[in-house]
Amino acid sequence: MLVERNKILTETIIRLMRRGSVARLAKIISKVHAADLPAVFSSLSVSNQRKLFQLIHDSEKKGFVVSELDEDISLNIIEGLSLEELAEIIENMPSDDSVAFIRMLPQDKADAVLGMMKKTESEEVEGLLQYKDDTAGSIMIPDFIALKENMTAKDVIESLQSKEYLDVEMPFYIYVVDEKERLVGVSSLRQFVVVPSSTPLHNFMMKEVISVTTDMDQEEVAKIVARYNILAVPVVDEDEKMVGIVTVDDVIDVFREEATEDILKMAGVGEEFVETKSIGRSTRIRLPWLFASFLGGIIAIFIIGYFEESLKQVSYLALFIPVIMGMGGNIGIQSSTIVVRGIATGRINIRDLWSVVSKELAIGIILGVFYGVLLGTLVQFRYSIDVAISVAIGVVSSMTVAALVGSFMPMMFARIHIDPAVATGPFVTSSIDILSVLIYFQVATILLGI
Amino acid sequence: MLVERNKILTETIIRLMRRGSVARLAKIISKVHAADLPAVFSSLSVSNQRKLFQLIHDSEKKGFVVSELDEDISLNIIEGLSLEELAEIIENMPSDDSVAFIRMLPQDKADAVLGMMKKTESEEVEGLLQYKDDTAGSIMIPDFIALKENMTAKDVIESLQSKEYLDVEMPFYIYVVDEKERLVGVSSLRQFVVVPSSTPLHNFMMKEVISVTTDMDQEEVAKIVARYNILAVPVVDEDEKMVGIVTVDDVIDVFREEATEDILKMAGVGEEFVETKSIGRSTRIRLPWLFASFLGGIIAIFIIGYFEESLKQVSYLALFIPVIMGMGGNIGIQSSTIVVRGIATGRINIRDLWSVVSKELAIGIILGVFYGVLLGTLVQFRYSIDVAISVAIGVVSSMTVAALVGSFMPMMFARIHIDPAVATGPFVTSSIDILSVLIYFQVATILLGI
Numbered sequence: 001m002l003v004e005r006n007k008i009l010t011e012t013i014i015r016l017m018r019r020g021s022v023a024r025l026a027k028i029i030s031k032v033h034a035a036d037l038p039a040v041f042s043s044l045s046v047s048n049q050r051k052l053f054q055l056i057h058d059s060e061k062k063g064f065v066v067s068e069l070d071e072d073i074s075l076n077i078i079e080g081l082s083l084e085e086l087a088e089i090i091e092n093m094p095s096d097d098s099v100a101f102i103r104m105l106p107q108d109k110a111d112a113v114l115g116m117m118k119k120t121e122s123e124e125v126e127g128l129l130q131y132k133d134d135t136a137g138s139i140m141i142p143d144f145i146a147l148k149e150n151m152t153a154k155d156v157i158e159s160l161q162s163k164e165y166l167d168v169e170m171p172f173y174i175y176v177v178d179e180k181e182r183l184v185g186v187s188s189l190r191q192f193v194v195v196p197s198s199t200p201l202h203n204f205m206m207k208e209v210i211s212v213t214t215d216m217d218q219e220e221v222a223k224i225v226a227r228y229n230i231l232a233v234p235v236v237d238e239d240e241k242m243v244g245i246v247t248v249d250d251v252i253d254v255f256r257e258e259a260t261e262d263i264l265k266m267a268g269v270g271e272e273f274v275e276t277k278s279i280g281r282s283t284r285i286r287l288p289w290l291f292a293s294f295l296g297g298i299i300a301i302f303i304i305g306y307f308e309e310s311l312k313q314v315s316y317l318a319l320f321i322p323v324i325m326g327m328g329g330n331i332g333i334q335s336s337t338i339v340v341r342g343i344a345t346g347r348i349n350i351r352d353l354w355s356v357v358s359k360e361l362a363i364g365i366i367l368g369v370f371y372g373v374l375l376g377t378l379v380q381f382r383y384s385i386d387v388a389i390s391v392a393i394g395v396v397s398s399m400t401v402a403a404l405v406g407s408f409m410p411m412m413f414a415r416i417h418i419d420p421a422v423a424t425g426p427f428v429t430s431s432i433d434i435l436s437v438l439i440y441f442q443v444a445t446i447l448l449g450i
Numbered sequence: 451m452l453v454e455r456n457k458i459l460t461e462t463i464i465r466l467m468r469r470g471s472v473a474r475l476a477k478i479i480s481k482v483h484a485a486d487l488p489a490v491f492s493s494l495s496v497s498n499q500r501k502l503f504q505l506i507h508d509s510e511k512k513g514f515v516v517s518e519l520d521e522d523i524s525l526n527i528i529e530g531l532s533l534e535e536l537a538e539i540i541e542n543m544p545s546d547d548s549v550a551f552i553r554m555l556p557q558d559k560a561d562a563v564l565g566m567m568k569k570t571e572s573e574e575v576e577g578l579l580q581y582k583d584d585t586a587g588s589i590m591i592p593d594f595i596a597l598k599e600n601m602t603a604k605d606v607i608e609s610l611q612s613k614e615y616l617d618v619e620m621p622f623y624i625y626v627v628d629e630k631e632r633l634v635g636v637s638s639l640r641q642f643v644v645v646p647s648s649t650p651l652h653n654f655m656m657k658e659v660i661s662v663t664t665d666m667d668q669e670e671v672a673k674i675v676a677r678y679n680i681l682a683v684p685v686v687d688e689d690e691k692m693v694g695i696v697t698v699d700d701v702i703d704v705f706r707e708e709a710t711e712d713i714l715k716m717a718g719v720g721e722e723f724v725e726t727k728s729i730g731r732s733t734r735i736r737l738p739w740l741f742a743s744f745l746g747g748i749i750a751i752f753i754i755g756y757f758e759e760s761l762k763q764v765s766y767l768a769l770f771i772p773v774i775m776g777m778g779g780n781i782g783i784q785s786s787t788i789v790v791r792g793i794a795t796g797r798i799n800i801r802d803l804w805s806v807v808s809k810e811l812a813i814g815i816i817l818g819v820f821y822g823v824l825l826g827t828l829v830q831f832r833y834s835i836d837v838a839i840s841v842a843i844g845v846v847s848s849m850t851v852a853a854l855v856g857s858f859m860p861m862m863f864a865r866i867h868i869d870p871a872v873a874t875g876p877f878v879t880s881s882i883d884i885l886s887v888l889i890y891f892q893v894a895t896i897l898l899g900i
Contacts, residue, residue: 035678036677039796161644172622172681192643194611208483225702226702226706248699248702249679249698251702252701255702259709260795262713264788267783267788268780279809287817294777294824294825297777300769301769304769304771305766305769311765311766312765315768317768318765318767319754321772322754322775323747324747325775325776326750326775326880329779329879330876334739337713337717338714338717341713347492347520349489351457359729359732363736367740375744425783
């Protein structure tokens, strides 16, 4: 349905752009929900992206669209905008988005734009810019409702009607702070319609507040919001002063981003999504990741080269290289994927190294014996029983080693604080390839006495 | 931090269980947040899981814990519970969780438990049970606030204080329905503190409401909630009558589940997370997925067998099988992963088949030429120039074909409504293995004249 809707909107806009019906385009764009526009942009040519963007009249809508677009499309559009236009767009964005947006700009442009913005706005943004990327500080919103605990329900409702809080994006929780702005409690907006109006905040606020620190990794923050099913989590600085909130909509984005990153890393394609980038850039990003595999291949050349004399005598040994490598590679990917995803979702505890690895090892042996015996049985119809046994042992050992390496490597990496997703993909498959080939030829030459 | 916290809690509980300090355990459990308990259970033995569960006294906490646990742990705990206990736990769960919970029970137990529940509760659950798994209907909550449009802000606040709505889990939106219960508008709780109390709902409600239907796939629902940054989306039945809401916390779960499913499918390990299952069950789930790879290996045996005479003459041809297969396999995984994830996140439009595939093809050729020339250069130091050229062409064609197959297959599958994630993993890698080996030997025999 969402796909259908995108499709119709995109086709209509492309048709109108081709015809140059500017007035009709502007009308459609003013009516359509801002959230429906980013999908349209990714189907347009570079020059049409800029043209369409100019047809958005509302600055807030512009800001929303540009912050939801893929980075390369945003950059293209930004290049076509004057500093005044940029400043106006940024002023109309929620502050967390404007920070992400300014981070995309080249330094000189960023400084110029900050200089043109209203002072209160630019100070807020500059304050947020000091936090490191991918931390709670970098994704938090500095607008929230924080009141003192001696206020009554009635006072609170009056404050909420004041101008100060009208801009607050997600006014679902009322945070309670002490005289030093330290977080001491929380209440939901809901409470105020059910308690008598003279009740002071400290009588009905919840005193155990879940909070995060500004330097906490965004993935950790997301897990906390998900675990406790809350709509926003307060962020405190090193003095326990409340400085912002991270809202659930950003948490969704974090989870989706992190899942994409993990998937890409596991496949050995860097961590940024490369599809929308140019062919040249994609190639540059993907090239080094293939090097592990190349190096593995070179090592395999030397290993097989070492057995070349045997190969000359028994040339059909080469026939079984692909099946042995393939079976090892595939079970290795299974094991490493299960472990990497298990760690990411919290189903696997990195302390359980031996229980996880030994389980994978057991599964590797069982599946190895199954496929090894199956292959050996087929092979002995055409070749000698010694060949069949060599091939069977090759499959068993390759699959066993693969399950072991595939589960051990990510567990080990996670323990020494290296992202386990990087340990999967090319590195695991290359090491498995090398080990499989080595064991197979070693076993075969011994058994066949060559 | 979250990891630290889990670790300390888990260790404390394990220590106390070993000592049998029941009173202290019960005290800790009553104090701890229910959301912190599931992580503890996964580190306990099967019998200790049941014991610890019995120490939770609050039924609501019991319900929360059991619905957040992995399925095999839940099933273990459920087996140790009487029907009365089950009914009590289910009555204290949010209705979407109780539906998921009853779906796990064997049919006879489910019927018995439904029979023991209060009639209003069991009717609600039975109503939800009719919706198919993974649809909006199956994850929605039937409790929401729906009022008529002629009510004033003051009337609304009074209604909110009534008993009827005290149980509503996420009271952030006030939905407006007509006399036939059809959805006509929405307002946020926020509005009521800012509008004059005599204003009728229809004056300040938003008339364009984003809604979903009961049969919509949960992934689609999640994408809508994420796209429009809303906290809950109303669900309507075929008569446009509003029947429930899907809340943002469930949306987070959907995204995480779907990402895990995609990752597992891409690695060829089914779609359910198998780590926590027994070795026997894991093995059974993983075994068939390896068959594609096995079959691919058998086909490769025949292909190389076909060239056995050539191999006897030029035995070192076998040395390059691993590097050619490995390079093809890895770039194939890159391409298919980018396409599968791109489709899932909406960055790739399945209508753009040719532009996506031709881009991947171009990248495959560039990277293929790079690594092919590199390998050829190295090879010609030891072997003849003809061998070097054969190997180089082998790498180029293997990588080109891999990028083509790896991007084309998932795009094609998505178009004919087969999950593209299934098209990745074992199937793609096996076909690439076969094609690579075939092209390499074909080229080599022609060039070397054997």
